[in-house]
Amino acid sequence: MTAPRPGFAAEVKDAVTPRAALLVFAVLLLQLGFVASYVGALHDPSPHRLSIAVVAPARVAPQLTAALDAVPDEAVRSSTAPDRQTAVTRIKDQKIYAAWLFDAAGSRDTLLVASARGPAAATAAEKIVGSVETARQRTLTVEDVVPLAAGDAEGLSSFYLVVGWCVGGYLVASILGISAGSRPANTDRALIRLGTLALYSVAAGIGGAVITGPVLDALPGSIWALWGLGALVVFAVGAFTMAMECLFGVVGIGLAVLIFVVLGNPSAGGVFPPPLMPPFWRAIGAWIPNGAGTSAARSIAYLGSTELLVPFLVLAAWAAVGVAVTLVAVARHPHGPTAPDTTAG
Secondary structure (H helix, E strand, C coil), X not given: CCCCCCCHHHHHHHHCCHHHHHHHHHHHHHHHHHHHHHHHHHCCCCCCCEEEEEECCCCCHHHHHHHHHCCHXXXXXXXXXXXXXXXXXXXXXXXXXXXXXXXXXXXXXEEEECHHHCHHHHHHHHHHHHHHHHHCCCEEEEEECCCCCCCCCCCCHHHHHHHHHHHHHHHHHHHHHHHHCCCCCCHHHHHHHHHHHHHHHHHHHHHHHHHHHHHCCCCCCCHHHHHHXXXXXXXXXXXXXXXXXXXXXXXXXXXXXXXXXXXXXXXXXXXXXXXXCCHHHHHHHHHCHHHHHHHHHHHHHHCCCCCCHHHHHHHHHHHHHHHHHHHHHHHHCCCCCCCCCCCCC
């Protein structure tokens, strides 16, 4: 006689281990976090302390800055500039988002904006200043002093370029971990794996820069600078993902997705610049590789490579932490808790 088949409950218990059930539950939480983060960050853009400078005679400037400061919810951070050229320089140096030029001889004023820093910010500044002008029975002309490239219609090319680099970074680290063990067998293997990641980062950096530059004509700016930025973004994300795998095994991949996809992408300032995002995403964006990379890519492409120090330091810090944690984890546990390496890398 054949042995009786186990019941359905026994089949489920045998097929779905407690560890698998926990991983499925973790994926559910990650998915819900993805929805909450993206919708939370992007569903209701409202300006907060959007920097607008006023260029006007001394007798008028206080009235105009007061009108801007009176906009509800601290929507504007007003300042003054002595002349048009200074205002344009501050816009290009990323000190302000817009400048309001008052025409003392007539009733038609000018708003200087930089769509390259984000079309949504330019639109928000136009709406705010336009409402003040209407109340004062004046008219407003908008002038874009840092326009987007013809192939970058919505200003999203730099954001998607960096997203692509980030995706490559955590995917290649994940593949190396899945194929050869989450934690390298020893320090030499860890160095080989990091070296492989570095070579991949160089190739990914130049590939992304060439595609968005000469191939698609989506971004202006130095190909060499974008190449260097891309290599650093990919390596930083990949090294940190590798570190998470060394510490937590396959769960480390989920943590990398949480940081770089769930939190990093919506806070990067790609769709809406920081002054238009809610407080949480506004606070974290610049300190995650996605946001640092997007800011740096826009600066290289449009803004004369200004304000690059902080983004590059942020990326370097993520890379350094990733390398250090990987090497320390391997040195302390040479054989790792997961399947041993079967390849050199």
